[in-house]
Amino acid sequence: FGLTKWLTFQMLPPIVTGVSPIQGPPGTRVTIRGENLGTDSRDLIGLFICGTDCLLSAEWKSQNKIIARSGPGKGQGDIIVLTKSGGEGTSTVQFKGYYEKTGPLKDSAVWVDEDTPTTLTAQLQSTIHEDPLGLSDEGCDKQIPIDELQDLFPDGSGNLKSDSFVPAWWLLENHHQTSYDDLRRGLEFLRRKVDSQNEGQISFLKSNISAILEQVSIMQTLKSKFETDITTYGSDPATPIQEAIHASKTEADKLFKEVLGRKDKADATRSALSVLTKFKFLFNLPHTMDLNIERGEFGAVINDYARAKQLFSHTEAKLFRKILSEVEIRVSSLQDILWRQLREVPAPLESHKKLIKNLLSLEVKDDPLVECLRAQHKYDLDCLYACKDQFNNKSHNFAIPAIIASDSFGEEGIIDEEDLLRISFLLELSSLFSENLDVIWRIGQAYIDSEFHVEVMQNNIDLFYEMIEEEVVLYTSFVRAAFLREEGEEVDTQYGYWEPLLEYSKISKYMPKCLSSIKDILIQMERLKVPQGILRLYNEMIVDFRMTLSKLMLLDSCKKVEKLSGLEKWQLTFDDKFGATTKLPTMFENIILDLVRQLFSGDTTQDAINLQTLPEVTHMVTEHVFSLLQSYVKVLHNLTKETRDAVKQKDKTNVTKVLTKAGQNRKGVLSLEGNKDQISDPSRKILILISNIQYSISVIIPRIEIHFQNNGFRIDKIVYQETYTSLLELESMLREIYIETHGNMLLGMLETGMYSENFCWKSCTKPNNIRHYVIDTIIGLISVFAEISYYAPGQSKQLLTAIIEGIIVEFHRLLSCVPFESVSRWGYVQMYVDVHGLGDTVTNYLDVQSRKLLAEIHAKIPLSQRPEDSRLAAKVLDNFKKSMRLYISCFSSK
Numbered sequence: 001f002g003l004t005k006w007l008t009f010q011m012l013p014p015i016v017t018g019v020s021p022i023q024g025p026p027g028t029r030v031t032i033r034g035e036n037l038g039t040d041s042r043d044l045i046g047l048f049i050c051g052t053d054c055l056l057s058a059e060w061k062s063q064n065k066i067i068a069r070s071g072p073g074k075g076q077g078d079i080i081v082l083t084k085s086g087g088e089g090t091s092t093v094q095f096k097g098y099y100e101k102t103g104p105l106k107d108s109a110v111w112v113d114e115d116t117p118t119t120l121t122a123q124l125q126s127t128i129h130e131d132p133l134g135l136s137d138e139g140c141d142k143q144i145p146i147d148e149l150q151d152l153f154p155d156g157s158g159n160l161k162s163d164s165f166v167p168a169w170w171l172l173e174n175h176h177q178t179s180y181d182d183l184r185r186g187l188e189f190l191r192r193k194v195d196s197q198n199e200g201q202i203s204f205l206k207s208n209i210s211a212i213l214e215q216v217s218i219m220q221t222l223k224s225k226f227e228t229d230i231t232t233y234g235s236d237p238a239t240p241i242q243e244a245i246h247a248s249k250t251e252a253d254k255l256f257k258e259v260l261g262r263k264d265k266a267d268a269t270r271s272a273l274s275v276l277t278k279f280k281f282l283f284n285l286p287h288t289m290d291l292n293i294e295r296g297e298f299g300a301v302i303n304d305y306a307r308a309k310q311l312f313s314h315t316e317a318k319l320f321r322k323i324l325s326e327v328e329i330r331v332s333s334l335q336d337i338l339w340r341q342l343r344e345v346p347a348p349l350e351s352h353k354k355l356i357k358n359l360l361s362l363e364v365k366d367d368p369l370v371e372c373l374r375a376q377h378k379y380d381l382d383c384l385y386a387c388k389d390q391f392n393n394k395s396h397n398f399a400i401p402a403i404i405a406s407d408s409f410g411e412e413g414i415i416d417e418e419d420l421l422r423i424s425f426l427l428e429l430s431s432l433f434s435e436n437l438d439v440i441w442r443i444g445q446a447y448i449d450s451e452f453h454v455e456v457m458q459n460n461i462d463l464f465y466e467m468i469e470e471e472v473v474l475y476t477s478f479v480r481a482a483f484l485r486e487e488g489e490e491v492d493t494q495y496g497y498w499e500p501l502l503e504y505s506k507i508s509k510y511m512p513k514c515l516s517s518i519k520d521i522l523i524q525m526e527r528l529k530v531p532q533g534i535l536r537l538y539n540e541m542i543v544d545f546r547m548t549l550s551k552l553m554l555l556d557s558c559k560k561v562e563k564l565s566g567l568e569k570w571q572l573t574f575d576d577k578f579g580a581t582t583k584l585p586t587m588f589e590n591i592i593l594d595l596v597r598q599l600f601s602g603d604t605t606q607d608a609i610n611l612q613t614l615p616e617v618t619h620m621v622t623e624h625v626f627s628l629l630q631s632y633v634k635v636l637h638n639l640t641k642e643t644r645d646a647v648k649q650k651d652k653t654n655v656t657k658v659l660t661k662a663g664q665n666r667k668g669v670l671s672l673e674g675n676k677d678q679i680s681d682p683s684r685k686i687l688i689l690i691s692n693i694q695y696s697i698s699v700i701i702p703r704i705e706i707h708f709q710n711n712g713f714r715i716d717k718i719v720y721q722e723t724y725t726s727l728l729e730l731e732s733m734l735r736e737i738y739i740e741t742h743g744n745m746l747l748g749m750l751e752t753g754m755y756s757e758n759f760c761w762k763s764c765t766k767p768n769n770i771r772h773y774v775i776d777t778i779i780g781l782i783s784v785f786a787e788i789s790y791y792a793p794g795q796s797k798q799l800l801t802a803i804i805e806g807i808i809v810e811f812h813r814l815l816s817c818v819p820f821e822s823v824s825r826w827g828y829v830q831m832y833v834d835v836h837g838l839g840d841t842v843t844n845y846l847d848v849q850s851r852k853l854l855a856e857i858h859a860k861i862p863l864s865q866r867p868e869d870s871r872l873a874a875k876v877l878d879n880f881k882k883s884m885r886l887y888i889s890c891f892s893s894k
Contacts, residue, residue: 012036014081014089023096024070027211030095032066038083039063046082049073050097057210069210073097132160132193133186135178144172286326293334299354302361305331335362342372345379346436352376352443353451360454369447370460376443377467380436384474387432391425392496418499422482423510430517433475434524441468441528469534472525476541479518484548501552508556508598511549518542547617550599554624557595561588561631565638570685578698579691580791584639585700588632592704595628600711618713625708625715629701629723636730639689640737646682647741686738687791693731694794697724738799743806746780749773750810761818761827767872770837770880771830777807778841782890801845808850811838815857825869832863833876840877841888 018033030049038044041060046053050073057069066081075098078091149158149169156166158173175183205212229237285308292301308327341347342355352372359368444464448456481495522538564587572580599621701720708715753773784803788796815831823831839846839854846854863869881888 013086014038014083016079016081016089016091016093019079019093019095022093023098025098025100026070026072027208028070030068030070032068032079032081033064034081034089034091035064036083036086036089037063037066037081039085043083043085044081045084046080046088048078048080048082049095050075050077052097056214070095070097071214072211074099131174131186132190133175133183134189134193135175135182135186144176149173286323286330289327289330289334293330293337298334298338298358301330301334302358306361331362335359335364338362339364339368339371342368343375345375346439352439353446367460369443369454370463372443373440373464373467376436376440377471380433380440380471381474383432383436384429384471384478387425387429388478388496391421391428392498419501419503422498422501423514425482426479426514427517429475429478430521433471434517434521437468437471437521437524438528440471441530444468445528465531465534468530469537472534472538475521476538479541479545484544501548503552503556508553511598515546515549518545547620550617551620551624553595553598554621554628557591558624558627558631560591561628561635564588564591564632565635568639570688572688575695577794578695579793580688581691581695582688584635585692585696588635588696589700589704592628593707596707596711600713621713622715622719626719626722629719630726632696633723633726633730636689636693636727639685640730640734643682643685643689644737647686647737683738683741684787684791686734686741687788687795690731690734690738690795691792693727693734694792697727735795735799735802739802739806742784743803746777746784746803746807747810749780750777750807751814753777754814761823761831764824764827764830766826767830767833767876768879769876770884771834774834774838775884777838778884778887781807781842782887785890797845801847804842804845805847805850807838808846808853811835812853812857815860820860825866828861828863829869829873829876832858832861832873833880835861836873836877837880840881841884842891844891 012035014034014036016032016034016037020031020033021028024030032047038060044055044058044060044066047055047058047066047068049068049070052071052073054068054071059067061067076094076096079093079095080091081089083089149172152172153166153169155164156169157164158169159165160170171183175186178186233240285304288304289301292298292304305327308324313324338355338359342352342359356368356372444461444467447454447464448461477495482498483501485498485500519542522535522542525535525538564584567587568582568584570582572582574580701723705715705720750773753776754771756773759771781800781804785796785800788799792799815835818831835854835857863873
């Protein structure tokens with residue numbers, strides 16, 4: 001079997017299935033891939049690309065790969081490979097040859113098509129628009145006036161085509177705002193461009209040597225052929241050819257007349273023999289029967305026998321009786337031949353029917369239909385067992401189906417040998433079972449439909465259905481042994497030994513084909529109207545098969561979700577509602593979508609059981625969907641832990657630098673631009689995780705629920721509720737981390753700033769503004785506010801309120817430690833404007849506790865006893881609000 005298949009493979013014609021590149025000018029190096037491309041370089045005898053022979057440049061690599069250079073063929077064309085072993089091949093892909101637009105200054109290895117010439121002026125104009133330095137001039141918005149350039153370079157010009165071209169003029173005109181580093185890179189680019197153009201004719205000849213040599217060879221061959229034709233045929237070769245054509249026509253006419261004469265003679269002879277046979281039928285019958293049996297024309301023998309019985313069955317002539325006895329001997333021999341052929345399977349269905357009808361016409365004693373069914377049934381069982389033995393024996397050679405042989409890679413790597421055998425076994429087994437079932441069923445159905453014109457017996461019908469059931473049971477048993485065996489389950493070696501199927505990812509791409517092969521048999525049995533009892537057995541196997549695959553799909557999806565934390569690249573997508581989110585929620589949803597698509601992609605047949613209605617399936621899917629959702633929550637937990645650790649290790653001086661920079665900009669406009677899209681900052685990752693959680697709760701998980709519902713599968717609401725609870729707890733944890741991080745940073749600056757520069761409430765001078773530590777605190781809050789609004793706008797109110805509450809609490813603590821009896825008059829005024837300045841600025845973000853603490857501080861400041869102090873405080877606060885109105889406006893809206 002292996003040798004025969006190998007020899008057949010050697011004779012297959014070449015097939016080209018891939019080419020790279022798919023287009024190019026003459027001389028392009030082309031990589032050709034396919035099948036049966038020759039056994040070695042000597043086997044390759046022809047290679048045509050776009051109708052041009054490229055054999056001289058062909059380099060044979062393997063049976064699947066050839067490298068060659070394209071010829072002068074133009075347009076779309078096939079790639080045809082000729083080999084000694086396979087002959088002329090075919091091509092499923094095409095290569096497009098074209099001629100490059102060759103300008104007047106460019107070398108070409110082929111003839112230039114000058115039908116649509118390009119003028120030198122047009123080519124120079126297209127060249128002028130290209131920057132020689134390869135730099136972009138988009139940043140040069142302001143141009144230097146031409147008058148100034150003319151004053152600097154009276155005799156120069158910035159035109160590249162001008163004889164008086166001055167490089168300095170051109171640089172000032174086009175790159176006066178370009179940095180020195182960019183100009184230096186542009187100079188290197190120009191040098192490389194000049195060096196590449198100066199490689200000279202030697203490099204041109206090297207790159208196009210095959211095309212040039214081919215042109216020289218063609219011209220030499222053309223000259224030689226022309227000279228040979230002149231020597232052989234003279235200067236006028238048309239006359240001998242014309243004479244030869246006339247002679248051929250004359251000879252053909254003679255042959256035609258002789259053929260017609262022989263045909264007429266044969267017809268006359270045939271008519272004479274027909275008349276002779278009519279009168280000598282009985283005497284020639286034994287000899288005729290021998291000849292027809294020898295040729296296998298059993299129908300003619302049976303017809304002659306029936307005719308002879310009808311004409312001579314009642315004759316008393318001894319001579320006729322003797323001839324009839326000879327005929328009966330030959331009929332008995334024919335019966336033996338028909339019985340032997342009936343038991344030989346496989347055979348075409350029509351051949352079986354013909355044999356059964358012939359035996360019935362000969363009036364045999366035994367029932368030929370039952371014998372045919374038994375022979376076919378035995379053959380079917382033997383085929384199934386042989387297929388099992390072929391694939392279950394690991395050392396045995398087996399044929400891999402094309403769907404697997406073309407690609408043995410699954411989603412997670414190379415498919416295991418055990419799984420490769422398993423899938424190949426199922427596809428081969430299904431193909432055999434489907435083919436044999438169709439044959440035996442049509443034989444039995446022909447008997448039930450009285451196609452053989454015999455009495456239909458119920459015991460024969462029952463025997464037929466028992467055979468069908470036995471074959472179905474054997475097929476399902478083989479499938480269960482290969483795919484549905486679980487770990488620890490007892491193995492029945494009668495149906496083969498297979499390791500339990502544990503991973504779905506490596507075989508996922510082949511499972512639709514496997515499931516389709518199983519369901520096609522079910523559709524086939526429904527079309528054949530197989531009894532419901534047999535269909536029920538087969539449906540149970542399909543349900544178990546799909547349940548096993550569904551379980552493996554769910555487990556595989558859980559593994560994929562668990563790996564999502566390692567796939568988080570923090571690539572942001574911004575939304576007005578949810579702020580900055582990453583691809584993590586979408587990746588999780590895609591995993592669920594793929595799972596749903598695989599779980600419910602199978603087409604249900606008329607009698608198939610709907611998996612969604614089975615309680616055990618509902619329980620299994622619900623349990624694993626809960627595991628999927630919790631795995632997603634665990635991924636977010638892992639990212640939270642990583643971010644929290646990064647926050648703890650973050651250098652606290654970063655905030656000091658931010659506030660110091662804000663303090664330097666107190667008198668200018670505060671800039672909140674910068675590194676918003678840079679997400680290396682752990683605090684920003686906290687906000688992004690919060691946005692991801694909100695997006696998952698509001699969008700992703702509800703969509704997942706809808707996906708399951710649309711496919712007729714309703715997951716228990718408690719699964720989603722517990723997931724929401726876990727996500728909300730995680731969100732609360734992230735908020736606490738963010739509040740603690742930024743609150744501690746701002747609080748650390750508050751006490752230091754309050755007593756900076758040896759400030760003392762007792763010796764405080766007359767105030768003229770809010771103190772800098774309050775302004776720094778406000779600017780720090782604005783920076784935090786901007787960050788929250790950018791990455792998690794829905795959390796702005798809650799997070800900012802909590803951070804401000806911590807600042808008010810610290811402010812209250814610091815002022816509570818001040819001995820108010822020793823505070824000077826101006827110290828009270830300064831304290832009053834500091835407290836009111838901070839409180840009035842963030843008043844929209846004060847909760848009940850913060851307002852209460854501010855009220856306690858106000859009650860301790862005895863400012864109302866001096867009207868002039870109150871007026872001074874009001875004036876200072878008014879000046880503060882005017883000068884800081886831009887900053888205060890950030891907190892003006894909730």
